[in-house]
Amino acid sequence: MSDQSRPYRTAAVIPAAGRGVRLGPGAPKALRSLSGTPMLIHAVRAMAASRSVSLVVVVAPPDGAPEVKNLLDEHALPERTDYLVVPGGDTRQESVRLGLDALPEGISAVLVHDAARPLVPVDTVDAVIEAVRDGAPAVVPALPLADTVKEVEPGVPGEPEPVLGTPVRARLRAVQTPQGFDRDTLVRAHAAVAVSGEGATDDAGMVEQLGAPVVVVPGHEEAFKVTRPLDLVLAEAVLARRRANDGF
Numbered sequence: 001m002s003d004q005s006r007p008y009r010t011a012a013v014i015p016a017a018g019r020g021v022r023l024g025p026g027a028p029k030a031l032r033s034l035s036g037t038p039m040l041i042h043a044v045r046a047m048a049a050s051r052s053v054s055l056v057v058v059v060a061p062p063d064g065a066p067e068v069k070n071l072l073d074e075h076a077l078p079e080r081t082d083y084l085v086v087p088g089g090d091t092r093q094e095s096v097r098l099g100l101d102a103l104p105e106g107i108s109a110v111l112v113h114d115a116a117r118p119l120v121p122v123d124t125v126d127a128v129i130e131a132v133r134d135g136a137p138a139v140v141p142a143l144p145l146a147d148t149v150k151e152v153e154p155g156v157p158g159e160p161e162p163v164l165g166t167p168v169r170a171r172l173r174a175v176q177t178p179q180g181f182d183r184d185t186l187v188r189a190h191a192a193v194a195v196s197g198e199g200a201t202d203d204a205g206m207v208e209q210l211g212a213p214v215v216v217v218p219g220h221e222e223a224f225k226v227t228r229p230l231d232l233v234l235a236e237a238v239l240a241r242r243r244a245n246d247g248f
C-alpha cells in the first residue's frame, strides 16, 4: 500500500481504535456508517483532500487491522496519497503513539485527526498545516464556546455537584482536530508524558506539558466530534446539505 521511497513531508495519523461507548451498542464507532460510507472513510478522505498530506496512517481497533485494510481497498481514495493501517491500543494516547511509531523517515509534520471528526473541511486542515510550516511546533483548530462553563467538584452521578468557579468564557476555546505538530516535538511529547488511566485527552495538551508553545487557529463547526447519537443526526444533515449544494 505504501511506497517508502516517496519523499513524504506531512502525514496524518487517524486514531480510529475507539469503541464508541457513548454512541451506544454497535460496531466500533469509526466503522459505523454515515450516509452509507464508514465514518473512518469520510475522515481518511478529509485528510487526503489536502494536497499537502502524502501519507495517512489509520490506527485500527486492536483486532480490526485486516478489516480496516479491506475497507480502505474497497473505497475510492486519492491516489497521490499513501495509506498504512496499524493496530491501536487501549487509550487514544496509546493509539496515537502506535501511529507515530509507524511513520517512515522524511516526515517533518504530523497531523493527528480523530476518526470521530469525519466532516472537517479541507480549508481547516490546510490552515493547520500552514501554521506548522510557518514554524509553530503545535497547532490546534478551535472555536469559541456558546455555553458558559462551570468548574465543579465531581460527585456521585445524578447528585448535585458543587460549583467551584466560572472561567471567563472569552478566554476559552473548544478544541478540535486535526491538530498539527512538528514531528520531533510530538514524538518527544509522547515519549515524555506518561498519563495513567484514560491517558491524555489530546496531543496538544501533552506538548504543553513539555513546555513547548501551542497555538490556536480557527476551527470549523463541521469539524464536530461524533460522540453521542444526536451527533449522527447532525452529521447526516451536514452531508445532505453538501449533496444539495453540489447539485447546484
Ligand SMILES: Nc1ccn([C@@H]2O[C@H](COP(=O)(O)OP(=O)(O)OP(=O)(O)O)[C@@H](O)[C@H]2O)c(=O)n1
Binding pocket: 014, 015, 016, 017, 018, 019, 020, 021, 022, 023, 029, 030, 059, 088, 089, 090, 091, 092, 093, 095, 096, 113, 114, 115, 116, 117, 225, 226, 227
Ligand atoms: N483506545 C482508543 C480510544 C479512542 N481512539 C480514537 O480516538 C478518537 C477520539 O475518541 P472518542 O471520540 O472518545 O472515541 P471513542 O473512544 O470510540 O468513544 P467513547 O469514549 O464513547 O468510547 C476516536 O477517533 C477514537 O477511535 C483510539 O484510536 N484508540
Ligand SMILES: C[C@](O)(CO)[C@H](O)COP(=O)(O)O
Binding pocket: 092, 114, 174, 175, 176, 177, 201, 202, 203, 225
Ligand atoms: C482530541 C479531542 O478531539 C480534542 O477535543 C478530544 O480531546 C478527544 O476526546 P475523546 O474523549 O477521546 O473523544
